[in-house]
Amino acid sequence: MTKPNEERVDHLFRQQYGKMVAILIRIFGLANLELIEDAVQDTFISALKTWEKKPPDNPEAWLTTAAKNRTIDLLRKLKVDDQRLTKINTGPSTIALQELFLDHEIEDSQLRMIFTACHPLLTPVDQISFALKSISGFTVKEIASALLLKEDTVKKRLTRTRQQIKSTNISFEIPNKQDLTERLERVHQVIYLIFTEGFHSGKKDMLIRKDLCGEAIRLSKLILKKPMVRSGNGYALLSLMCVHAARLDSKLSPTGELIDLKHQDRSLWYKPLIDIGRAALTNTEAYQPAVSSYHFEAAIALVHATSKTFEETNWDFIFLNYQKMYELYPNPFTIVNMAIVKLQQKQNQTAIELLNSIKPEQLQQREYLFYGTMADYYLAIDNQATALVHLDTAIKCVSNEAEKNYLLKKRGKIKLSK
Amino acid sequence: MKDFMMIFLGETYEELGLTPEQTQEQMGKWFAWGNKMGALGILKEGHALHAPTTRVVGAERTVSDGPFVESKEIIGGYYVVSAESIEKVVEIAQDYPDYHLGGSVEIREIIVFDQA
Numbered sequence: 022m023t024k025p026n027e028e029r030v031d032h033l034f035r036q037q038y039g040k041m042v043a044i045l046i047r048i049f050g051l052a053n054l055e056l057i058e059d060a061v062q063d064t065f066i067s068a069l070k071t072w073e074k075k076p077p078d079n080p081e082a083w084l085t086t087a088a089k090n091r092t093i094d095l096l097r098k099l100k101v102d103d104q105r106l107t108k109i110n111t112g113p114s115t116i117a118l119q120e121l122f123l124d125h126e127i128e129d130s131q132l133r134m135i136f137t138a139c140h141p142l143l144t145p146v147d148q149i150s151f152a153l154k155s156i157s158g159f160t161v162k163e164i165a166s167a168l169l170l171k172e173d174t175v176k177k178r179l180t181r182t183r184q185q186i187k188s189t190n191i192s193f194e195i196p197n198k199q200d201l202t203e204r205l206e207r208v209h210q211v212i213y214l215i216f217t218e219g220f221h222s223g224k225k226d227m228l229i230r231k232d233l234c235g236e237a238i239r240l241s242k243l244i245l246k247k248p249m250v251r252s253g254n255g256y257a258l259l260s261l262m263c264v265h266a267a268r269l270d271s272k273l274s275p276t277g278e279l280i281d282l283k284h285q286d287r288s289l290w291y292k293p294l295i296d297i298g299r300a301a302l303t304n305t306e307a308y309q310p311a312v313s314s315y316h317f318e319a320a321i322a323l324v325h326a327t328s329k330t331f332e333e334t335n336w337d338f339i340f341l342n343y344q345k346m347y348e349l350y351p352n353p354f355t356i357v358n359m360a361i362v363k364l365q366q367k368q369n370q371t372a373i374e375l376l377n378s379i380k381p382e383q384l385q386q387r388e389y390l391f392y393g394t395m396a397d398y399y400l401a402i403d404n405q406a407t408a409l410v411h412l413d414t415a416i417k418c419v420s421n422e423a424e425k426n427y428l429l430k431k432r433g434k435i436k437l438s439k
Numbered sequence: 440m441k442d443f444m445m446i447f448l449g450e451t452y453e454e455l456g457l458t459p460e461q462t463q464e465q466m467g468k469w470f471a472w473g474n475k476m477g478a479l480g481i482l483k484e485g486h487a488l489h490a491p492t493t494r495v496v497g498a499e500r501t502v503s504d505g506p507f508v509e510s511k512e513i514i515g516g517y518y519v520v521s522a523e524s525i526e527k528v529v530e531i532a533q534d535y536p537d538y539h540l541g542g543s544v545e546i547r548e549i550i551v552f553d554q555a
Contacts, residue, residue, distance in 0.1 A: 086474065093466040097459035107489070110453045110462065112537050113516025115469035116485040119477075 028228075030072075033080055034065050035232075038158025041088045043130035044121050048092060048109070051137065051186055051193050053099045058155065060098075064091050085122055092118060131156065131243060132250065133193050139207040142189045147178040148207075149214050154179055157215075157236045167229050168218055195250065205250060209258050209315070212237050212244075216262050220269065221421070227273065234266045253308025256301045257315035263298035264322040267291040279427040283331045295326045317346035336366050353383040357390050361397070369401050389419040393428060405435055440521045442483060442549040443528045447517065447535070449542030450510045451490060457540075468536035475534065476520060487516035511541050519549065 045057045077083040138152045153159040165172040219233025241259045271289040328334045340362045347355045363372035381391040392415035399408035476482040492505030532544045
């Protein structure tokens, strides 16, 4: 098989994996999760073997048939409780099983899977790995690479989640009304985290980054399809992801260097995605007055995405949104962003007051953002020496390779202007 | 084209004492049959039914639980297919997988009033 073909197969498998796992869990129960995932994996391995000899005309249909056959194969292998077994011990029961392979039922199963993966009884730090594996069909290797974790760590997280699912007896359902709002919030968070992993990742491998962003967008669209789980926050989340994703291609130079907003080639921004983002943000209006930080982030992203040049950016509007965001969700990152806006507006004094109001440790592993912004402030007031000190601190605490190179480059320029 | 209901009568695989392997084989045939009809575009709908039956009967609306018929007469489910004639449906029903297990297919035309 040729290279692009392999990529396509990978992509197809990833898409089909989540579907098959979700359908089979619906039939055999979450208790069989691990065996189900193994079985689906087997199906792909045998598919690859068969396809090497003769690729099918319609690979998707081929895989669906394989999954159906796998269902009855699993019947003998899995321990299924009596209640489930009586449903599947007649020929006509296949009529009901066939239903589950229809598009709308697959979507329903996948929604159940998303809500299950975001169950509050599961450890939050494990949820992204689990979602990427069981919903999105990423391999352990891909997850490790995308999340910058060791493969062993990913394996441990997956095992822990599976054990928790078993021991806590979580049901494979979309929660009822009382629990829905809270769970939906967690679902949005997990999707948002998958997206930011892709968008801010230090990986130079553009493919895996696009896959992560694309998967986050796909999941959020899936959630918006169903009226019961549709929400203003969901639309705001979709909006901000689309608008950000539109810039993905312009964020890295051909040699893998990070390009900041000011220097990005705006003609590379993908307009159709920006349009989807704008439409999604308009859709949130039907759900007012409920707002989330996603609303503000989307509004801000949209201002950036639609201003013709960096200089023409409507900083006042952006600052106002950060302010409102901070009132609702006090957060040190928002303060840093507000300071950055003030520096753009040449209101240096306000900027430094904002920065002095927080402690860099509050930003945890993104502490370098604070020092980077401090450096910008000192550059703005022509204090190169102090700017250098802060830049060096920023370089010391940044872990992301692309960000580090960006800062190093910036440092190089300061020396020259001395 | 007219619509017909194929009603499937027969015992459950459990009652028949089929081994898991035999059950798997039968279900494989059912899947294949459903896929074939689906691909031909003649399949309109279908449902599988649980075996336990409750009947409400008489002026007193007496409620009683089954079984009311021999287990080989129990309806396991139905498919609705469109076909030119009942003969064509008989042809379609040749693929029903459970004849050798004592199962049978009952074919009935669905009454529709808005057709000529």
